[in-house]
Amino acid sequence: MKNIIKLSLLSILFAFASCKNDKTENSDKASAEATTENQLYSCPMHPKVTGDKGEACSICGMSLSEPVITKEAVVEEVKEVEIIKSKSSFSIDTILDNYLTLKNALTNDDSKAAAEAGKELLATLKKSNNDKIEAELKNQYATIVDAAILHATQIGENAGKIVNQRKDFSLLSKEMNNLIKMFKTDKKLYQDYCPMYDQGKSGYWISEIKDIKNPYYGSEMLTCGGIHKEL
16 A cells, blocks of 8 residues: 555656646747747848848848847947946047958958058057046046057058958957947947848948948949948
8 A cells, every 4th residue: 555655646747747847848838939939140241131040132132141139238338338338538449440440441441551550540549538527437448549549550560461450350349349238429320230240140330321331342342242230
């Protein structure tokens, strides 16, 4: 009789555990399916065209294969901006002007002009005074500027090597975006994105115009890409 009771209890426990595991698996599966269903994809050549993965682009016919940033990710990004935003009167306008001059030189496939613009940006970064920046943001600002100085130096020293300059420019663009997140500017700016550059990993840049002028490919694919967001 005792053995029968033990077997019954074990059967109940096993059934409960199996049911619990099934619920967990079903919940995970449902979550994954919901994520997949909500995920949009864009055309590598025309980022504004979105839809389900594998669908044909309505402009060029290519398959939609580039994941589009979800609404939730955008919300998180906005939260981050609000957290690190400076309330000081510190201006980054001159830094941005130098950066945009550099961007335009690369767009024009002018490696020599890009090198000169890189040197000008380097000088501006080195003489920038952070006295007006809040104490709690000075270390963060210094980290961004140190990285920007490194990339501007490399661009300035690599005249005639535009592939190398463009690689450093992609890294520099990330730091410029961080500065814009931290400080106010009256400039109307856009963050553009080229899904073809570096396999879509680092093809971002900041632009002062709505028209796409690609600094990573210049005349080779001047209009490749699209506006990622307005800044």
